[in-house]
Amino acid sequence: MNNRHAIYIDGRWLQIQAPSFCVSDAATGEPMTSICLASAEHVNLAVRSAQKALPIWAAATPEQRSHVLNQIADGLEARATELAHVIAREVGMPLRLCEMIQVAAPIAAWRSYAGLAAQARNERSIGHSLVIDEPVGVVAAITPWNYPLHQITAKVAAALAAGATVVLKPSEIAPSSALILAEIIDGSDLPAGAFNMLTGLGSEVGTALVEHPDVTMVSFTGSTETGKHVAALASRGIKRLSLELGGKSPAVVLEGADLTQAVKSTLASCLLNSGQTCNALTRLIVPEARFEAVAQLLRELLPKYIVGDPMERTTRMGPLVSEQQRRRVTAFVDDAIRAGIPVIARGNLPEQLTGGFFFAPIVFGPAPEHCALVQQEIFGPVLTVQTHQGVDDAVRLANGTPFGLAAAVWADTDETAIAVARRIRAGQIDLNGAPFNLAAPFGGFGASGLGRENGEAGLSEFLETKSLQRKATA
Numbered sequence: 001m002n003n004r005h006a007i008y009i010d011g012r013w014l015q016i017q018a019p020s021f022c023v024s025d026a027a028t029g030e031p032m033t034s035i036c037l038a039s040a041e042h043v044n045l046a047v048r049s050a051q052k053a054l055p056i057w058a059a060a061t062p063e064q065r066s067h068v069l070n071q072i073a074d075g076l077e078a079r080a081t082e083l084a085h086v087i088a089r090e091v092g093m094p095l096r097l098c099e100m101i102q103v104a105a106p107i108a109a110w111r112s113y114a115g116l117a118a119q120a121r122n123e124r125s126i127g128h129s130l131v132i133d134e135p136v137g138v139v140a141a142i143t144p145w146n147y148p149l150h151q152i153t154a155k156v157a158a159a160l161a162a163g164a165t166v167v168l169k170p171s172e173i174a175p176s177s178a179l180i181l182a183e184i185i186d187g188s189d190l191p192a193g194a195f196n197m198l199t200g201l202g203s204e205v206g207t208a209l210v211e212h213p214d215v216t217m218v219s220f221t222g223s224t225e226t227g228k229h230v231a232a233l234a235s236r237g238i239k240r241l242s243l244e245l246g247g248k249s250p251a252v253v254l255e256g257a258d259l260t261q262a263v264k265s266t267l268a269s270c271l272l273n274s275g276q277t278c279n280a281l282t283r284l285i286v287p288e289a290r291f292e293a294v295a296q297l298l299r300e301l302l303p304k305y306i307v308g309d310p311m312e313r314t315t316r317m318g319p320l321v322s323e324q325q326r327r328r329v330t331a332f333v334d335d336a337i338r339a340g341i342p343v344i345a346r347g348n349l350p351e352q353l354t355g356g357f358f359f360a361p362i363v364f365g366p367a368p369e370h371c372a373l374v375q376q377e378i379f380g381p382v383l384t385v386q387t388h389q390g391v392d393d394a395v396r397l398a399n400g401t402p403f404g405l406a407a408a409v410w411a412d413t414d415e416t417a418i419a420v421a422r423r424i425r426a427g428q429i430d431l432n433g434a435p436f437n438l439a440a441p442f443g444g445f446g447a448s449g450l451g452r453e454n455g456e457a458g459l460s461e462f463l464e465t466k467s468l469q470r471k472a473t474a
């Protein structure tokens with residue numbers, strides 16, 4: 001077992017005497033590594049260090065910031081194999097998908113922030129005012145376990161590109177990529193204190209960070225439940241707040257759409273990372289007259305999702321992240337079966353999978369619009385089919401949950417899909433199977449959050465604006 005009992009503050013690793021937390025291998029359930037649980041005292045040290053570094057990093061030129069961000073991207077690239085392995089083991093996503101989604105994509109994001117930092121234009125004139133965008137200050141970045149390096153990158157790379165300084169608290173459930181990132185940053189030219197990293201529990205380190213008077217901004221990604229708590233604490237200190245929360249995203253299929261592609265693509269989105277993806281399309285909303293055809297397609301497609309060891313190249317779906325997560329998903333499924341919601345199809349678990357947190361994927365439908373399967377984020381491999389009676393009904397169902405993170409629209413033409421997408425309250429909408437765009441703003445309406453991440457929009461979250469009025473000169 002590999003122990004990593006250190007936190008990173010003011011450009012140094014601090015070995016601390018603290019309780020430890022065991023991180024499990026999702027595919028075996030066995031201990032994989034352990035981390036130390038930092039305390040509120042360590043939060044004070046880390047915030048002080050970030051505050052001290054702020055004027056230095058805020059004064060760095062665009063070229064200097066860009067150089068450091070590129071150095072970090074280089075460091076991640078050099079350790080890409082190791083990163084993919086630790087994330088596959090901690091989270092359970094198949095290794096070949098981790099390589100692309102969990103590692104290559106975040107490296108590309110660091111590079112893109114290096115580019116944005118180099119082009120930064122933080123001053124403009126509006127009438128007789130000089131308008132200046134300044135780094136927001138000290139940022140508390142709190143991240144979840146499902147796409148650990150990606151979520152960290154969306155906050156840390158963007159904040160550093162903007163000239164802000166950061167204290168990161170990664171998820172205790174999948175912390176290894178954060179430790180590797182801190183090692184890489186330690187070897188870069190980033191000024192000491194501009195990035196600090198504390199491993200620990202949300203209830204202790206997370207809360208202390210959110211409450212700290214010298215933290216100017218809280219950038220949180222996690223569940224809506226924790227997000228509400230974080231928002232309440234942060235509002236007491238009138239802090240800038242960004243919340244990337246949960247979802248219950250719909251795929252709306254209209255008459256005339258390519259039904260086979262729509263069903264295939266929605267199932268793939270729903271089952272990616274064993275359903276543990278915030279913007280997963282977990283509700284498939286199809287014309288009532290097409291329900292039987294959709295159910296038949298799903299019965300054919302589901303067995304192709306071979307559940308297995310994330311390290312095997314043939315595996316399409318790994319385990320859930322933890323026993324707690326498996327209990328949560330099992331409870332939703334059992335309740336739905338008890339409530340009489342029909343099961344369309346259920347995947348199989350190979351017999352050799354004895355350890356680990358494996359769960360067979362399942363598809364329900366048709367489901368009534370107010371049931372838990374439709375209204376609540378399950379965060380597991382569970383797809384729910386709903387039926388609609390035309391465009392207006394489909395839009396009403398799509399907007400019929402408290403969430404609004406993502407959606408998909410499938411129609412006969414992109415023009416029809418755009419017209420329908422304009423009526424859906426969600427931050428990201430893919431039309432007719434178009435792929436993810438890492439540079440486009442990402443974030444939620446309603447209970448899915450506040451603010452936007454990724455690309456330029458993500459960088460501007462970490463800026464504060466100031467207007468200087470000048471007297472007109474002759």
Ligand code: NAD
Binds near residue numbers: 221230405449
């Ligand atoms: P979580 O809310 O349990 O934890 C997220 C982070 O918050 C962790 O680092 C945790 O330690 C910390 N935390 C917990 N309690 C805290 C508290 N009281 N104060 C401060 N910090 C606290 O979420 P999770 O289980 O790690 O992640 C899954 C959730 O994240 C899902 O709901 C998913 O939809 C959401 N998510 C959203 C996005 C997005 O971009 N919208 C992306 C990924 C995940």
